[in-house]
Amino acid sequence: MDPGRLVRRALKSRDFPPGRITVLAVGKAAAAMARTAEQELGRRLGPSIAIGVTGGPRPDRIPFIEAGHPLPDARGYDAGRAAQAIIRALGADDVLLVLLSGGASALLPAPAAGLRFEDKIEVTRLLLRTGADIHELNAVRKHLSSVKGGGLARLAAPARVVCLAVSDVVGDDLSVIGSGPTVPDPTTYADAWTVLARHGLLARVPARVRRHLEAGRAGDREETPKPGDALFRRTRTEVIGGSGQALEAAARTARRLGYAPVVLTRRLGGEARDAGRLLGAILRECLESGSPKRPPACLLAAGETTVTVRGDGRGGRNLELAVAAAGEIAGLREALLVSFATDGVDGASRAAGGVVTGNTVQRARALGLAPPRAFLDANDSESFLAPLSDLLVTGPTATNVADLVVMLAGRRRQRRGL
Numbered sequence: 001m002d003p004g005r006l007v008r009r010a011l012k013s014r015d016f017p018p019g020r021i022t023v024l025a026v027g028k029a030a031a032a033m034a035r036t037a038e039q040e041l042g043r044r045l046g047p048s049i050a051i052g053v054t055g056g057p058r059p060d061r062i063p064f065i066e067a068g069h070p071l072p073d074a075r076g077y078d079a080g081r082a083a084q085a086i087i088r089a090l091g092a093d094d095v096l097l098v099l100l101s102g103g104a105s106a107l108l109p110a111p112a113a114g115l116r117f118e119d120k121i122e123v124t125r126l127l128l129r130t131g132a133d134i135h136e137l138n139a140v141r142k143h144l145s146s147v148k149g150g151g152l153a154r155l156a157a158p159a160r161v162v163c164l165a166v167s168d169v170v171g172d173d174l175s176v177i178g179s180g181p182t183v184p185d186p187t188t189y190a191d192a193w194t195v196l197a198r199h200g201l202l203a204r205v206p207a208r209v210r211r212h213l214e215a216g217r218a219g220d221r222e223e224t225p226k227p228g229d230a231l232f233r234r235t236r237t238e239v240i241g242g243s244g245q246a247l248e249a250a251a252r253t254a255r256r257l258g259y260a261p262v263v264l265t266r267r268l269g270g271e272a273r274d275a276g277r278l279l280g281a282i283l284r285e286c287l288e289s290g291s292p293k294r295p296p297a298c299l300l301a302a303g304e305t306t307v308t309v310r311g312d313g314r315g316g317r318n319l320e321l322a323v324a325a326a327g328e329i330a331g332l333r334e335a336l337l338v339s340f341a342t343d344g345v346d347g348a349s350r351a352a353g354g355v356v357t358g359n360t361v362q363r364a365r366a367l368g369l370a371p372p373r374a375f376l377d378a379n380d381s382e383s384f385l386a387p388l389s390d391l392l393v394t395g396p397t398a399t400n401v402a403d404l405v406v407m408l409a410g411r412r413r414q415r416r417g418l
Helices: 003-012 030-044 074-088 117-129 134-142 151-156 189-198 207-217 230-234 243-256 272-289 317-328 360-366 372-377 381-388
Strands: 021-026 049-052 064-066 095-100 160-166 235-241 260-268 297-303 335-341 353-357 403-409
Touching: 003 030, 003 160, 003 235, 021 030, 021 074, 030 049, 030 064, 030 095, 049 074, 064 074, 074 151, 117 134, 117 207, 134 189, 151 160, 151 230, 189 207, 230 235, 243 260, 243 297, 243 403, 260 272, 272 297, 272 317, 272 335, 272 403, 317 335, 317 353, 317 360, 317 372, 317 381, 317 403, 353 381, 360 381, 372 381
Parallel strands: 021 049, 021 095, 049 064, 095 160, 160 235, 260 297
Antiparallel strands: 297 403, 335 353, 335 403
Protein backbone atom coordinates (compact mmCIF):
# COMPACT_ATOMS: atom_id res chain seq x y z
CA MET A 1 0.00 0.00 0.00
CA ASP A 2 1.46 3.35 -1.09
CA PRO A 3 0.66 6.02 1.55
CA GLY A 4 1.80 8.79 -0.80
CA ARG A 5 -0.74 7.77 -3.40
CA LEU A 6 -3.46 7.69 -0.73
CA VAL A 7 -2.57 11.26 0.32
CA ARG A 8 -2.54 12.49 -3.29
CA ARG A 9 -5.98 11.02 -3.95
CA ALA A 10 -7.37 12.55 -0.74
CA LEU A 11 -5.94 16.03 -1.40
CA LYS A 12 -7.21 16.13 -4.98
CA SER A 13 -10.73 15.34 -3.81
CA ARG A 14 -11.16 18.36 -1.52
CA ASP A 15 -10.85 22.14 -1.53
CA PHE A 16 -9.10 24.00 1.26
CA PRO A 17 -10.00 27.56 2.26
CA PRO A 18 -7.54 30.26 1.11
CA GLY A 19 -4.40 30.72 3.17
CA ARG A 20 -1.33 28.80 4.16
CA ILE A 21 -1.43 25.14 5.09
CA THR A 22 0.86 23.79 7.79
CA VAL A 23 1.66 20.08 7.59
CA LEU A 24 2.35 17.85 10.57
CA ALA A 25 3.16 14.32 9.38
CA VAL A 26 3.69 11.75 12.13
CA GLY A 27 4.09 7.98 11.93
CA LYS A 28 5.93 5.28 10.05
CA ALA A 29 4.61 6.61 6.74
CA ALA A 30 5.38 10.26 7.60
CA ALA A 31 8.14 10.69 5.01
CA ALA A 32 6.08 9.44 2.07
CA MET A 33 2.94 11.29 3.16
CA ALA A 34 4.79 14.58 3.73
CA ARG A 35 6.64 14.28 0.42
CA THR A 36 3.36 13.95 -1.47
CA ALA A 37 1.72 16.78 0.49
CA GLU A 38 4.49 19.26 -0.30
CA GLN A 39 4.20 18.37 -3.99
CA GLU A 40 0.44 18.86 -4.01
CA LEU A 41 0.32 22.02 -1.87
CA GLY A 42 3.06 23.91 -3.71
CA ARG A 43 3.29 27.56 -2.61
CA ARG A 44 0.52 27.17 -0.07
CA LEU A 45 2.79 25.13 2.19
CA GLY A 46 3.44 26.89 5.49
CA PRO A 47 5.88 26.03 8.31
CA SER A 48 5.73 22.24 8.62
CA ILE A 49 7.43 19.22 10.16
CA ALA A 50 7.49 15.44 9.64
CA ILE A 51 8.40 12.91 12.34
CA GLY A 52 8.92 9.28 11.39
CA VAL A 53 11.24 6.29 11.11
CA THR A 54 14.03 5.39 8.73
CA GLY A 55 13.25 4.14 5.24
CA GLY A 56 11.98 5.55 1.94
CA PRO A 57 12.45 8.90 0.18
CA ARG A 58 12.15 11.94 2.41
CA PRO A 59 10.38 15.23 1.72
CA ASP A 60 12.42 18.01 0.09
CA ARG A 61 11.01 21.09 1.83
CA ILE A 62 9.42 19.75 5.01
CA PRO A 63 12.02 19.08 7.72
CA PHE A 64 12.08 15.37 8.55
CA ILE A 65 13.08 14.08 12.00
CA GLU A 66 13.75 10.41 12.62
CA ALA A 67 12.59 9.33 16.09
CA GLY A 68 12.25 6.22 18.26
CA HIS A 69 9.63 3.46 18.01
CA PRO A 70 8.05 1.56 19.76
CA LEU A 71 9.61 3.32 22.74
CA PRO A 72 9.77 7.13 22.50
CA ASP A 73 13.20 8.76 22.56
CA ALA A 74 14.76 12.20 23.00
CA ARG A 75 14.61 12.87 19.26
CA GLY A 76 10.84 12.42 19.29
CA TYR A 77 10.54 14.57 22.40
CA ASP A 78 12.49 17.43 20.77
CA ALA A 79 10.53 17.03 17.54
CA GLY A 80 7.28 17.16 19.51
CA ARG A 81 8.29 20.44 21.13
CA ALA A 82 9.17 21.88 17.72
CA ALA A 83 5.82 20.76 16.32
CA GLN A 84 3.92 22.34 19.22
CA ALA A 85 5.72 25.66 18.69
CA ILE A 86 4.65 25.69 15.03
CA ILE A 87 1.05 24.81 15.87
CA ARG A 88 0.68 27.38 18.64
CA ALA A 89 1.53 30.12 16.12
CA LEU A 90 -1.43 29.25 13.86
CA GLY A 91 -4.33 31.66 13.51
CA ALA A 92 -8.00 31.40 12.60
CA ASP A 93 -7.26 31.69 8.86
CA ASP A 94 -4.69 28.88 8.88
CA VAL A 95 -5.17 25.17 8.18
CA LEU A 96 -3.29 22.42 9.99
CA LEU A 97 -3.05 19.31 7.81
CA VAL A 98 -2.21 16.31 10.01
CA LEU A 99 -0.95 13.22 8.18
CA LEU A 100 -1.21 10.35 10.62
CA SER A 101 0.05 6.78 10.34
CA GLY A 102 0.95 3.81 12.51
CA GLY A 103 3.51 4.49 15.22
CA ALA A 104 2.47 8.11 15.73
CA SER A 105 1.77 7.62 19.43
CA ALA A 106 5.40 6.76 20.18
CA LEU A 107 6.91 9.15 17.64
CA LEU A 108 5.18 12.25 19.08
CA PRO A 109 5.79 12.16 22.84
CA ALA A 110 4.54 15.31 24.56
CA PRO A 111 4.26 14.79 28.34
CA ALA A 112 1.48 16.57 30.18
CA ALA A 113 2.45 19.34 32.60
CA GLY A 114 4.18 17.94 35.67
CA LEU A 115 5.39 14.76 33.97
CA ARG A 116 8.82 13.93 32.62
CA PHE A 117 9.68 12.40 29.29
CA GLU A 118 11.26 9.45 31.13
CA ASP A 119 7.97 8.80 32.94
CA LYS A 120 6.15 8.16 29.67
CA ILE A 121 8.91 5.87 28.40
CA GLU A 122 8.73 3.76 31.56
CA VAL A 123 4.93 3.48 31.49
CA THR A 124 4.97 2.51 27.80
CA ARG A 125 7.67 -0.10 28.41
CA LEU A 126 5.75 -1.66 31.28
CA LEU A 127 2.46 -1.80 29.37
CA LEU A 128 4.09 -3.37 26.30
CA ARG A 129 5.71 -6.10 28.39
CA THR A 130 2.47 -7.00 30.15
CA GLY A 131 0.59 -7.56 26.89
CA ALA A 132 -1.71 -4.52 27.07
CA ASP A 133 -3.66 -4.09 23.85
CA ILE A 134 -3.64 -0.89 21.80
CA HIS A 135 -6.89 0.38 23.36
CA GLU A 136 -5.52 0.00 26.89
CA LEU A 137 -2.16 1.45 25.95
CA ASN A 138 -3.72 4.51 24.35
CA ALA A 139 -6.17 5.13 27.20
CA VAL A 140 -3.14 5.61 29.44
CA ARG A 141 -0.99 7.52 26.96
CA LYS A 142 -3.78 10.00 26.21
CA HIS A 143 -3.96 11.00 29.87
CA LEU A 144 -0.23 11.49 30.19
CA SER A 145 0.03 13.68 27.08
CA SER A 146 -0.67 17.24 25.99
CA VAL A 147 -1.42 16.32 22.35
CA LYS A 148 -3.06 12.89 22.36
CA GLY A 149 -6.78 12.31 22.88
CA GLY A 150 -7.86 15.49 21.08
CA GLY A 151 -5.08 17.55 22.61
CA LEU A 152 -3.59 18.47 19.25
CA ALA A 153 -6.91 19.92 18.06
CA ARG A 154 -7.12 21.91 21.30
CA LEU A 155 -3.58 23.18 20.79
CA ALA A 156 -4.27 24.22 17.18
CA ALA A 157 -7.45 26.21 17.90
CA PRO A 158 -8.68 28.48 16.41
CA ALA A 159 -7.06 27.11 13.20
CA ARG A 160 -8.94 24.62 11.05
CA VAL A 161 -7.66 21.05 11.33
CA VAL A 162 -7.83 18.35 8.67
CA CYS A 163 -6.42 14.93 9.57
CA LEU A 164 -5.84 12.17 7.00
CA ALA A 165 -5.01 8.84 8.61
CA VAL A 166 -3.60 5.53 7.40
CA SER A 167 -5.04 3.15 9.98
CA ASP A 168 -3.03 0.48 11.80
CA VAL A 169 -5.76 -0.41 14.32
CA VAL A 170 -8.56 -2.95 14.35
CA GLY A 171 -11.82 -1.42 13.21
CA ASP A 172 -10.19 1.87 12.11
CA ASP A 173 -11.24 3.56 15.37
CA LEU A 174 -10.28 7.22 14.93
CA SER A 175 -9.87 7.69 18.68
CA VAL A 176 -7.18 4.97 18.70
CA ILE A 177 -5.16 5.72 15.54
CA GLY A 178 -2.12 7.62 16.78
CA SER A 179 -3.95 7.98 20.13
CA GLY A 180 -6.57 10.19 18.45
CA PRO A 181 -4.86 13.61 18.54
CA THR A 182 -7.57 15.36 16.50
CA VAL A 183 -10.75 13.60 17.64
CA PRO A 184 -12.82 13.41 20.86
CA ASP A 185 -11.54 11.02 23.50
CA PRO A 186 -14.15 8.68 25.02
CA THR A 187 -11.74 7.48 27.75
CA THR A 188 -11.13 9.11 31.12
CA TYR A 189 -8.51 9.40 33.83
CA ALA A 190 -10.43 6.69 35.66
CA ASP A 191 -10.08 4.39 32.65
CA ALA A 192 -6.33 4.96 32.55
CA TRP A 193 -6.07 4.17 36.25
CA THR A 194 -8.10 0.97 35.74
CA VAL A 195 -5.78 -0.21 32.95
CA LEU A 196 -2.73 0.14 35.19
CA ALA A 197 -4.53 -1.64 38.03
CA ARG A 198 -5.67 -4.47 35.75
CA HIS A 199 -2.10 -5.18 34.72
CA GLY A 200 -0.70 -4.84 38.24
CA LEU A 201 1.33 -1.74 37.40
CA LEU A 202 0.10 0.89 39.86
CA ALA A 203 2.96 0.24 42.25
CA ARG A 204 5.52 0.03 39.44
CA VAL A 205 4.86 3.21 37.46
CA PRO A 206 6.67 6.43 38.51
CA ALA A 207 5.09 8.21 41.50
CA ARG A 208 4.53 11.34 39.37
CA VAL A 209 2.32 9.29 37.04
CA ARG A 210 0.20 7.99 39.92
CA ARG A 211 -0.20 11.50 41.35
CA HIS A 212 -1.11 12.87 37.91
CA LEU A 213 -3.80 10.25 37.34
CA GLU A 214 -5.13 10.58 40.88
CA ALA A 215 -5.52 14.33 40.36
CA GLY A 216 -7.34 13.68 37.10
CA ARG A 217 -9.70 11.19 38.73
CA ALA A 218 -10.46 13.77 41.42
CA GLY A 219 -11.30 16.42 38.82
CA ASP A 220 -8.26 18.55 39.61
CA ARG A 221 -6.87 18.24 36.06
CA GLU A 222 -8.61 19.10 32.82
CA GLU A 223 -9.99 16.05 31.04
CA THR A 224 -9.25 15.30 27.40
CA PRO A 225 -11.90 16.87 25.11
CA LYS A 226 -14.99 14.69 24.80
CA PRO A 227 -17.62 14.04 22.09
CA GLY A 228 -19.80 17.10 21.58
CA ASP A 229 -17.06 19.59 22.44
CA ALA A 230 -17.39 22.72 20.25
CA LEU A 231 -13.66 22.44 19.63
CA PHE A 232 -14.31 19.80 16.96
CA ARG A 233 -16.57 21.94 14.80
CA ARG A 234 -13.44 23.12 12.97
CA THR A 235 -11.78 19.72 12.66
CA ARG A 236 -12.22 16.86 10.22
CA THR A 237 -10.56 13.48 10.52
CA GLU A 238 -10.88 10.57 8.12
CA VAL A 239 -9.23 7.25 7.33
CA ILE A 240 -7.74 7.12 3.82
CA GLY A 241 -6.27 3.60 4.02
CA GLY A 242 -6.10 0.57 6.27
CA SER A 243 -6.10 -3.19 6.63
CA GLY A 244 -9.37 -3.55 4.72
CA GLN A 245 -7.67 -2.45 1.51
CA ALA A 246 -4.72 -4.75 2.19
CA LEU A 247 -7.10 -7.69 2.63
CA GLU A 248 -8.91 -6.82 -0.59
CA ALA A 249 -5.61 -6.75 -2.47
CA ALA A 250 -4.58 -10.10 -0.97
CA ALA A 251 -7.93 -11.62 -1.96
CA ARG A 252 -7.57 -10.38 -5.55
CA THR A 253 -4.09 -11.88 -5.77
CA ALA A 254 -5.26 -15.21 -4.33
CA ARG A 255 -8.11 -15.39 -6.82
CA ARG A 256 -5.75 -14.65 -9.70
CA LEU A 257 -3.47 -17.49 -8.56
CA GLY A 258 -6.31 -20.00 -8.43
CA TYR A 259 -7.27 -19.97 -4.73
CA ALA A 260 -10.75 -19.21 -3.42
CA PRO A 261 -10.26 -16.38 -0.87
CA VAL A 262 -12.13 -16.05 2.41
CA VAL A 263 -11.67 -13.17 4.84
CA LEU A 264 -12.03 -14.73 8.29
CA THR A 265 -11.78 -11.52 10.30
CA ARG A 266 -10.58 -7.93 10.20
CA ARG A 267 -10.43 -7.89 14.02
CA LEU A 268 -7.84 -10.49 14.95
CA GLY A 269 -6.68 -9.93 18.53
CA GLY A 270 -5.83 -11.58 21.84
CA GLU A 271 -2.60 -13.38 22.78
CA ALA A 272 -0.57 -14.20 19.67
CA ARG A 273 -0.06 -17.84 20.64
CA ASP A 274 -3.78 -18.34 21.24
CA ALA A 275 -4.62 -16.75 17.89
CA GLY A 276 -2.03 -18.97 16.20
CA ARG A 277 -3.52 -22.15 17.63
CA LEU A 278 -7.02 -21.06 16.61
CA LEU A 279 -6.03 -20.15 13.06
CA GLY A 280 -4.04 -23.38 12.73
CA ALA A 281 -7.13 -25.32 13.80
CA ILE A 282 -9.24 -23.48 11.20
CA LEU A 283 -6.68 -24.31 8.51
CA ARG A 284 -6.81 -27.99 9.54
CA GLU A 285 -10.61 -27.93 9.43
CA CYS A 286 -10.52 -26.41 5.96
CA LEU A 287 -8.34 -29.26 4.66
CA GLU A 288 -10.18 -32.04 6.44
CA SER A 289 -13.82 -31.01 6.02
CA GLY A 290 -13.88 -28.21 3.44
CA SER A 291 -15.08 -25.61 5.99
CA PRO A 292 -15.20 -22.63 5.78
CA LYS A 293 -14.12 -23.15 2.13
CA ARG A 294 -13.25 -26.16 0.05
CA PRO A 295 -9.59 -26.26 -1.03
CA PRO A 296 -7.81 -24.82 -2.82
CA ALA A 297 -8.56 -21.92 -0.50
CA CYS A 298 -6.81 -18.83 0.81
CA LEU A 299 -7.92 -17.86 4.32
CA LEU A 300 -7.14 -14.28 5.36
CA ALA A 301 -7.14 -12.39 8.65
CA ALA A 302 -5.99 -8.96 9.81
CA GLY A 303 -5.62 -7.27 13.17
CA GLU A 304 -3.11 -6.98 15.96
CA THR A 305 -2.44 -9.56 18.64
CA THR A 306 -0.47 -9.06 21.85
CA VAL A 307 2.38 -10.86 23.59
CA THR A 308 2.79 -11.13 27.34
CA VAL A 309 6.56 -11.28 27.81
CA ARG A 310 7.64 -14.11 30.11
CA GLY A 311 11.08 -14.97 28.72
CA ASP A 312 14.11 -13.14 27.40
CA GLY A 313 14.21 -14.49 23.84
CA ARG A 314 13.77 -12.68 20.54
CA GLY A 315 10.55 -12.54 18.61
CA GLY A 316 7.32 -10.68 18.00
CA ARG A 317 3.59 -11.26 17.88
CA ASN A 318 3.64 -12.55 14.28
CA LEU A 319 6.49 -14.97 14.93
CA GLU A 320 4.73 -16.28 18.04
CA LEU A 321 1.49 -16.70 16.10
CA ALA A 322 3.27 -18.67 13.37
CA VAL A 323 5.16 -20.92 15.81
CA ALA A 324 1.96 -21.66 17.75
CA ALA A 325 0.17 -22.51 14.50
CA ALA A 326 2.96 -24.91 13.48
CA GLY A 327 1.91 -27.37 16.17
CA GLU A 328 -1.72 -27.26 15.08
CA ILE A 329 -1.03 -28.03 11.42
CA ALA A 330 1.75 -30.56 11.98
CA GLY A 331 1.48 -33.49 9.58
CA LEU A 332 -0.91 -31.78 7.15
CA ARG A 333 -0.10 -31.86 3.48
CA GLU A 334 -0.58 -28.70 1.41
CA ALA A 335 -0.99 -26.40 4.41
CA LEU A 336 0.84 -23.08 4.76
CA LEU A 337 0.47 -20.14 7.12
CA VAL A 338 2.35 -16.84 7.03
CA SER A 339 1.85 -14.08 9.59
CA PHE A 340 3.59 -10.74 9.17
CA ALA A 341 3.68 -7.10 10.25
CA THR A 342 2.95 -4.83 7.31
CA ASP A 343 5.57 -2.34 8.51
CA GLY A 344 8.24 -5.03 8.09
CA VAL A 345 9.27 -5.08 11.76
CA ASP A 346 7.86 -7.67 14.15
CA GLY A 347 8.56 -6.81 17.78
CA ALA A 348 12.15 -7.43 18.86
CA SER A 349 12.95 -9.66 15.88
CA ARG A 350 14.81 -8.86 12.66
CA ALA A 351 11.92 -10.18 10.58
CA ALA A 352 8.51 -9.04 9.45
CA GLY A 353 7.00 -12.39 10.35
CA GLY A 354 7.24 -16.13 9.85
CA VAL A 355 6.14 -18.95 7.54
CA VAL A 356 5.10 -22.44 8.69
CA THR A 357 3.77 -25.50 6.88
CA GLY A 358 2.53 -28.96 7.76
CA ASN A 359 6.09 -30.30 7.88
CA THR A 360 7.65 -27.46 9.93
CA VAL A 361 7.62 -29.43 13.21
CA GLN A 362 9.08 -32.48 11.49
CA ARG A 363 11.88 -30.42 9.93
CA ALA A 364 12.61 -28.77 13.30
CA ARG A 365 12.82 -32.18 14.98
CA ALA A 366 15.29 -33.36 12.33
CA LEU A 367 17.52 -30.38 13.19
CA GLY A 368 17.42 -31.27 16.88
CA LEU A 369 15.23 -28.30 17.86
CA ALA A 370 12.93 -28.46 20.86
CA PRO A 371 9.15 -28.49 20.30
CA PRO A 372 7.46 -25.16 19.48
CA ARG A 373 6.07 -24.85 23.03
CA ALA A 374 9.59 -24.54 24.51
CA PHE A 375 10.36 -21.56 22.29
CA LEU A 376 7.01 -19.94 23.04
CA ASP A 377 7.64 -20.27 26.78
CA ALA A 378 10.91 -18.36 26.34
CA ASN A 379 9.39 -15.80 23.93
CA ASP A 380 12.13 -16.97 21.54
CA SER A 381 10.17 -17.70 18.37
CA GLU A 382 12.92 -16.29 16.15
CA SER A 383 15.30 -19.02 17.34
CA PHE A 384 12.79 -21.66 16.22
CA LEU A 385 12.15 -20.27 12.74
CA ALA A 386 15.62 -18.93 11.85
CA PRO A 387 17.38 -22.35 11.62
CA LEU A 388 14.57 -23.50 9.31
CA SER A 389 15.07 -20.43 7.05
CA ASP A 390 11.40 -19.66 7.68
CA LEU A 391 11.71 -16.03 8.74
CA LEU A 392 10.02 -13.52 6.44
CA VAL A 393 12.53 -10.66 6.19
CA THR A 394 11.44 -7.60 4.20
CA GLY A 395 13.08 -4.68 6.01
CA PRO A 396 11.04 -1.63 7.08
CA THR A 397 8.25 -0.79 4.64
CA ALA A 398 7.58 2.70 6.09
CA THR A 399 3.87 2.04 6.36
CA ASN A 400 1.68 0.07 8.73
CA VAL A 401 -1.86 -1.22 8.24
CA ALA A 402 -1.80 -3.78 11.09
CA ASP A 403 -0.77 -7.44 10.77
CA LEU A 404 -1.88 -9.88 8.08
CA VAL A 405 -2.20 -13.65 8.22
CA VAL A 406 -2.41 -15.60 4.96
CA MET A 407 -3.23 -19.34 4.98
CA LEU A 408 -3.21 -21.60 1.96
CA ALA A 409 -5.10 -24.91 1.95
CA GLY A 410 -4.67 -27.36 -0.90
CA ARG A 411 -3.02 -27.18 -4.29
CA ARG A 412 -4.11 -24.27 -6.46
CA ARG A 413 -6.12 -24.79 -9.60
CA GLN A 414 -4.03 -24.59 -12.73
CA ARG A 415 -5.27 -21.74 -14.88
CA ARG A 416 -4.45 -20.91 -18.43
CA GLY A 417 -1.58 -18.52 -18.75
CA LEU A 418 -0.13 -19.42 -15.34
